[in-house]
Amino acid sequence: MLLNRFEKALMNNPVRAAVQRHFEARRLYALGGPIRGGHALEVGCGRGVGTELVLERFGARSVDAFDLDPHMVELAGRRLARHGDRVRLWVGDAERIEAPDATYDAVFDFGIIHHVPAWPKALAEIHRVLKPGGRFYAEEVLAAFVLHPVVRRFFDHPEEDRFDHARFVAELGQAGFLLVDTRVLWGGFGWYVADRPS
Ligand SMILES: C[S@@+](CC[C@H](N)C(=O)[O-])C[C@H]1O[C@@H](n2cnc3c(N)ncnc32)[C@H](O)[C@@H]1O
Numbered sequence: 001m002l003l004n005r006f007e008k009a010l011m012n013n014p015v016r017a018a019v020q021r022h023f024e025a026r027r028l029y030a031l032g033g034p035i036r037g038g039h040a041l042e043v044g045c046g047r048g049v050g051t052e053l054v055l056e057r058f059g060a061r062s063v064d065a066f067d068l069d070p071h072m073v074e075l076a077g078r079r080l081a082r083h084g085d086r087v088r089l090w091v092g093d094a095e096r097i098e099a100p101d102a103t104y105d106a107v108f109d110f111g112i113i114h115h116v117p118a119w120p121k122a123l124a125e126i127h128r129v130l131k132p133g134g135r136f137y138a139e140e141v142l143a144a145f146v147l148h149p150v151v152r153r154f155f156d157h158p159e160e161d162r163f164d165h166a167r168f169v170a171e172l173g174q175a176g177f178l179l180v181d182t183r184v185l186w187g188g189f190g191w192y193v194a195d196r197p198s
Contacts (some may be wrong), residue, residue: 115158
């Protein structure tokens with residue numbers, strides 16, 4: 001689901017970039033370390049800050065990235081142009097990832113799966129495009145936040161079948177992942193590192 005104007009403004013500013021860089025990605029790195037192998041995917045890349053982090057902090061050689069919103073992909077293209085052919089961008093949907101099976105060494109999700117109506121399908125797609133032995137790094141927003149009355153007033157999220165921590169972990173297992181490590185903050189935010197077994 002596309003962001004409304006309010007959330008888009010919250011995402012596309014330097015404060016959000018700083019939180020993503022100094023808090024969210026740092027915590028994911030502490031749980032999962034650098035990527036093994038060099039080819040990564042970011043689902044829902046927004047304006048491309050996460051893709052930069054995947055290259056610079058997690059050590060990817062190349063990153064493919066997509067977003068449902070063509071405007072976000074355009075912003076990411078401008079931001080990431082200096083990386084040349086190390087980055088490939090497209091408009092796409094996490095429910096149907098346009099990549100062959102077993103393509104990536106790592107997949108990154110910086111807070112997008114809670115925007116996907118059929119989110120278990122997105123987890124299955126991420127598992128499909130990871131190589132055996134590949135790693136999924138996810139930072140997610142949980143039902144306690146998404147369904148909070150104040151949040152519902154200002155943000156547009158799908159509301160059917162949202163996930164809490166236990167459900168997200170259960171669906172990772174259902175999709176075939178092996179959980180490596182996880183953290184939860186205030187019951188509303190979760191960090192997950194999970195492997196596609198070799
Ligand atoms: C909360 S923003 C996060 C953006 C970026 N990852 C960040 O951390 O700044 C969620 C992003 O997911 C995108 N999105 C929503 N549904 C999507 C889907 N089904 N497939 C791919 N991207 C999606 C939105 O357009 C938006 O850019």
